[in-house]
Amino acid sequence: MPHGLAFDIAHLLAGGLVLMSFLLLYQVRLYAMLNIFALHALVLALSVAWQALVQGAPHLYITALIALVFKAITIPVALHRIIQRLGIHREIETVVGIGPTMLVGMGLVALAMVVMLPVTANADALAREDLAFALSVVLLGLLVMVTRRNAVSQVVGFMSLENGLVLAATGAKGMPLVVEISVAFSILIAFIVIGIFLFRIRERFDTVDLQALDRFRGERR
Template sequence: MSGYAFDIAHLLAGGLVLVSFMMIYQDRLYSLLNVFALQAVLLSLAVGWQAHVQGAHHLYVTAVIAILFKAIIVPWALHRIVQQLGIHREVETVVSVGPTMLAGMGLVALSILLMLRLTAASGNALAREDLAFALSVILLGLLMMVTRRNAVSQVVGFMSLENGLILAAAGAKGMPLVVEISVAFSVLVAMIVIGVFLFRIRERFDSVDISALDEFRGERR
């Protein structure tokens, strides 16, 4: 593989990690959704570049699915949900942004050290380092889910986690077309379920702050 191909692949994968930190930093829901759309665009470019480098043309389908569904349809749908529910525009956090960013840096360092050590026997340097970046995106998405109170921001964290899984699958010599199609349908089904879920929470508790659920169950005083 030529040097520029290697560098571009790392630039795109590293960009996904950087955008994950940008998502953690956001304190407004609309800004968070816009940054998630940017992450989806970078995912599409990263997968498309992997398709070019690997000669795996079926990965172009994944790239198109990512940019259509995750960069356009899903952010638009979540914008509509936020407007329809009249949700507070601020992102409510369990832990402040500073400690969360520090925890994210630790998770990225752990991901790189762990993945490079586990894949030391592999002769494919690009796949090894892309898997390290992908694991970083997954863990940062999980961190967002844990440190956010608002259900919408938790949904965004879950979909960011899924972006990391797609990046990992594409970097590890691609994935079958049937998996790509199933991912697209799973995203659509998830959006329908999430929409119904959020509307029901809003109708029942007049809020999408998950702390209201704890109070309803008697876990908070």
């Protein structure tokens, strides 16, 4: 099936987002992880901008701008400063080894393809691929959250999950701007809340390793 250049580039950018998610998955240093996350958001911004161009929907440029300003610049910088101020240990303890995590990640991408492609058989090719990639990014983001012990890396996982949602939202034609903006702002607010929590946790327990919290929850573990 021949596709035009528009499809190829959209495909490339969405695939790049999945690749960035995989990169996130095997980072063991916090700063590196933040840099990859910034790259993740940058690819998202590019992808959204390309969609805006292809679909001829100027409001998507705003979405791309939000992604660029907030996610690729503001949030990583803020997280950098948080890490510096808190003096957080920069190595991330993972729960499962990197190798198995990567294998699970591949399985998840395969699952996303298998689920999405038959469901969207009637949609146009661009939206199909976009949705499948978006679901992969969401699942990989969840995987990052599940396999990390450090609170900051969980925040990053959550943010990358949200990037997947935005990708899905922009891939489908006719998604109103209001939805995208509200999603973006809710993420921002979630980031602020989580950031405040990070400071509080740190203040109280002297660490942001979530395992330390478990001792204080209820009468047993």
